[in-house]
Amino acid sequence: MSKQNMEFKDSGIPWIGQIPKHWEVTKIKYCLKENFSGCWGDDLENEQISQNSRLCIRVADFDFDKQKVKQTADTFRNYTKSQILSTKLQDGDLIIEKSGGGDKMPVGRSVVFEQNLFGAKEVLFANFCQCFRPLNINNKFFAHAMKAFYQNNNMRFFFNQTTGIQNLSIFNILNAFLPYPPLNEQKEIAEFLDKKCEIIDKRLSNLERKIKSLKEYKKSLISECVTKGLNPKNREFKDSGIPWIGQIPKHWEISKIKYHGTARNGLTYSPSDLTDESGILVLRSSNVQNSKLVFHDNVYVSCSVKNNLMVKNNDILICSRNGSRNLIGKNALIDIDIKATFGAFMLIYRSKISKFMFYVLNSNIFSYHLSNFVTSTINQLTNSNFENIKFPLPPLNEQKEIAEFLDKKCEKIDRLNENYTKQITALKEYKKSLIYECVTGKKEI
Numbered sequence: 001m002s003k004q005n006m007e008f009k010d011s012g013i014p015w016i017g018q019i020p021k022h023w024e025v026t027k028i029k030y031c032l033k034e035n036f037s038g039c040w041g042d043d044l045e046n047e048q049i050s051q052n053s054r055l056c057i058r059v060a061d062f063d064f065d066k067q068k069v070k071q072t073a074d075t076f077r078n079y080t081k082s083q084i085l086s087t088k089l090q091d092g093d094l095i096i097e098k099s100g101g102g103d104k105m106p107v108g109r110s111v112v113f114e115q116n117l118f119g120a121k122e123v124l125f126a127n128f129c130q131c132f133r134p135l136n137i138n139n140k141f142f143a144h145a146m147k148a149f150y151q152n153n154n155m156r157f158f159f160n161q162t163t164g165i166q167n168l169s170i171f172n173i174l175n176a177f178l179p180y181p182p183l184n185e186q187k188e189i190a191e192f193l194d195k196k197c198e199i200i201d202k203r204l205s206n207l208e209r210k211i212k213s214l215k216e217y218k219k220s221l222i223s224e225c226v227t228k229g230l231n232p233k234n235r236e237f238k239d240s241g242i243p244w245i246g247q248i249p250k251h252w253e254i255s256k257i258k259y260h261g262t263a264r265n266g267l268t269y270s271p272s273d274l275t276d277e278s279g280i281l282v283l284r285s286s287n288v289q290n291s292k293l294v295f296h297d298n299v300y301v302s303c304s305v306k307n308n309l310m311v312k313n314n315d316i317l318i319c320s321r322n323g324s325r326n327l328i329g330k331n332a333l334i335d336i337d338i339k340a341t342f343g344a345f346m347l348i349y350r351s352k353i354s355k356f357m358f359y360v361l362n363s364n365i366f367s368y369h370l371s372n373f374v375t376s377t378i379n380q381l382t383n384s385n386f387e388n389i390k391f392p393l394p395p396l397n398e399q400k401e402i403a404e405f406l407d408k409k410c411e412k413i414d415r416l417n418e419n420y421t422k423q424i425t426a427l428k429e430y431k432k433s434l435i436y437e438c439v440t441g442k443k444e445i
Helices: 081-087 141-150 170-174 183-228 355-361 363-374 383-387 396-439
Strands: 008-010 017-022 024-027 030-036 053-057 077-078 094-097 110-112 123-125 129-134 159-162 164-168 177-181 235-240 247-249 255-256 261-265 280-283 299-303 316-319 331-333 340-341 346-352 390-393
Touching: 017 235, 030 170, 081 123, 094 141, 110 141, 129 141, 141 177, 141 183, 183 299, 183 355, 183 363, 183 390, 183 396, 261 383, 261 390, 331 355, 340 346, 346 355, 355 363, 355 390, 355 396
Parallel strands: 053 123, 280 340
Antiparallel strands: 008 017, 024 177, 030 129, 053 077, 094 110, 094 129, 159 164, 235 247, 255 390, 261 346, 280 299, 316 331, 316 346
């Protein structure tokens, strides 16, 4: 498809804009053979797979970036014969998330079901989803067009939100419009986008692997430095008696966190205490990313805050309670002047050796102790179990040397990761723009 000498017309649909003169727009319902809801089925008996069991695709099995169902899907449910017949997926079906979502990621994302990924297995899907079975439209073009539809923020017009859950109106979405080029052009566009998106996705995966490797290297470097020092080859060692630490230099000690500072619980506040930016900023777990403070979706309170709940320079802000156990212990050093308190699910640790302690808390220390903070009902780091954690303690001059060395090394690692992250953001924006321009006929193929 070439844009040379091509004439355009207004599609009449704001999100689509102009399209080639020979293209049409059509309602989604006219692109479908049928659409139907999923079924959750019944629990397995004694957790055993039987002849009535089928693989059930859930939203958790959606790879939204690649718009595919993950091959790692492993949820089996029991179904009746009629449920299997009415809900069984076919190759090329589009599965739409119709319930769930949130403010940052609204409901309505979709993936393509590819039967070849699952062999001869009969695959069904959960009741929070809807199947769109294409007809008279190239199924891959349809998938790209639906992705463009979603990425242009159109789904917000088609869902209702109650008690924090968004529910997509299938009736209304079926009457929404998509661009509709001739079938041969649909095939051409789909093949072009499949190839281009595959190249982009490989680049994204490569960058993500680099970021992961650097993060692992950073944690390993920190752990090595705070347990072995900067020149381990030229030292005598002794056993620390603590598995995560192993051997330490002979002249180092093992100490407890409580002997080097104090930990405090955060502020408890209610919705009525919330105010605008004229109030006091509340630091929460969302303000801690990659061991740094970030400021977005900020919360402010108007209530009176005691002085000992206000953060100070060199305090260490620690996540003490979270739905995800892996977030327990994530932390950031307060290294800016800021008028702020901290939330109820956070701790502030105020120490005389803050910089060295910050690196200790970013070593493998929490990975080792995590099971001590997790019960069957709650993931929580209390003042008591935090302050009784043991850690390696070198002399003050070595603490300073280690902290300064790690400052320089971690800064270089963080700069690299920031660069990779910027590349990822740019690639994702390019991919989004590419899909939109292709499915609306604005880009030459």
